[in-house]
Amino acid sequence: METKLKESGLDSATLLEALRKMHLIRLFEEKAESLYALGKIHGTMHLSIGQEASAVGSCLALQPDDYILSTHRGHGHCIGKGAEPKLMMAEFFGKEVGYCRGRGGSMHIADVAGGNLGANGIVAGGIPLSTGVGLSIQMQQQDKVCLTFFGDGAANEGAFHESLNLAAIWDLPVVYICENNQYGMSMSVERACAVQRIAQRAAAYDIPGMTVDGNDLFAVYGAVKAAVDRARTGDGPMLIESVTYRWRGHSKSDRQRYRSRDEVKEWMEKDPIARLEKALLSAEIVSEADLEQVANAARKTIEDSVAFAEAAADPDPASILEGVYA
Amino acid sequence: MLKQRETAGAREDSAETRELTYAQAIREALQLAMNRDERVFMLGEDIGVYGGAFGVSDGLIDQFGAERIRDTPISEAAIAGAAIGSAMTGMRPIAEIQFMDFITLSMEQLVLQGAKIRFMFGGKATVPLVLRTPAGSGTGAAAQHSESLEAWFVHVPGLKVVMPSTPYDAKGLLLAAIEDDNPVIFVEHKLLYRTKGHVPEGYYTVPLSQSDIKREGTDLSVIATSIMVPRAIEAAEILAKKGIELEVVDPRTLKPYDATIATQSVRKTGKALVVHEAPKTGGFGAEVVAELVAGDAFDYLDAPVRRLAGLDVPIPYNRELERAAVPQVEDIVREARALVEGVY
């Protein structure tokens, strides 16, 4: 990883910020999980613990005014793009100050001002939208790109195929990032996909496709940066398959009968946070003490976000029809 | 070759009744149907080892194997299409769409293919398909996992629409739907899965297109669907203490809808309140009201027929807003009382 670190050209401040965001994601989700267990938040949630490098490495390749579209497993993408954890937490609590005024919850967090056009409750729901965002960027001749995240399972929806073809024939500035975490709910990629690598599907649309180690921040960053640069100069879309693993169950109700404990354990040894920390240490960019400080600061941010969210006001029930125009 | 077993068509009545949950009752119907007819199979997302998102098909893969309890990729258009195509050619598929919301991705195959084939081909082909799907809000899953879209399908000639409210009906209606040679959209409710009720053992069917009186009363007919049936019954118990007796009518099958029972009920009570969870505008309630006022109940009405339905709003995440978006027991009590007391 060390050579990739050097090749990345990322300075130490940027790397520490990336590490901080990866901690934020994990801590945010661990907190959400325990708040759910305590009955303080309700509904459903999909945790991306174990996939932090994929989200942060991808967003690292973006400019602040670039767009992302995200998925039901979207907390990481949201934090990666620069959202404020306290406003995300407030949304989780269903509070008025939350990103969606308490109307959306975990599965619909959007930070429109920050360029995050939303998590999505519908598998592959964001993929066609991102194609439209790319079209809009192209028609307005903006210097932006749109990066869209989706899972391995989403690649089996018709929407994926229709969208990639459209983006390809119109050379749209969209980067399609398939986060292959091995399963769509209980369905393994091997059972669900005829191809061995989802990136192979790029060939059907005559666009470049690439598979990267999604638990290696530098590998993800390198691939996405190249795709983003390419899209920004008008060379069209690209499909990147980021291979990773979700440590937790699909959602709160998953008994995980479709995979073994050993498999999970094996992947936990490829912890993207630990890998980044190790790379930073061995490149002598940080000391152990620095690492501790980053983790502690992230922990405090999450604690503060819970306090903020708990103290915040619920939406006024009388406002329920606001935003309904038809 | 795949053949129907001897028991087909026979009605094995059983005096014994047990308590089962709505989910268990559905599972039992699936088991019975697959045991008696080899052509019956299931396909859908995570219905195998996972047991279905709501556990309805739990264990069925062990009993019937992965060929008949067929996990699919996340491809709702293909699920609907594969079900319809196989139904046209000798199989009797039961497709599961994990949440009713995702049926939007199956619409073309269902509405433009499955619904039309029998008529369009001059009756030379049939589509004996059942599509099961859980609908409704109340789980905090917000706007894209809480839809109640039954009215869309009611509006399509060529689709039957069934919405059971009790475990007994769920089992009997599902078996009737599987026996039916036409496509049936079978709408389950997430909040009903754990509710319990008496369910006879063995094979029985509840005929499609037959409403049921779930509670007798004299002061007001409440015609309610799905989750609103138990809510209406709860409201009736509350009002009974105040001397108001509600009659609760459950259409059970929304298409083809037979208004006979609702009409008879309203002729007795003189008043009607129609309740459903789906948004009011363009909802199934409008059809119920129209059948009453345009038909034989009109002359017997002593008050305007009212509708109590979901607000015309996407389902919000916040718990209180979510509750406020659809009728609750207290809303039914309030509306029913207003109608009976003539203060509306």
Ligand SMILES: Cc1ncc(C[n+]2csc(CCOP(=O)(O)OP(=O)(O)O)c2C)c(N)n1
């Ligand atoms: C159209 C649609 N079908 C099914 C679902 C239910 N569902 C939610 S997430 C999911 C699995 C998605 O798998 P994948 O795309 O690999 O993403 P992951 O959950 O692994 O991050 C399923 C089946 C849905 N939300 N939308």
Ligand SMILES: [Mg+2]
């Ligand atoms: Mg996946």
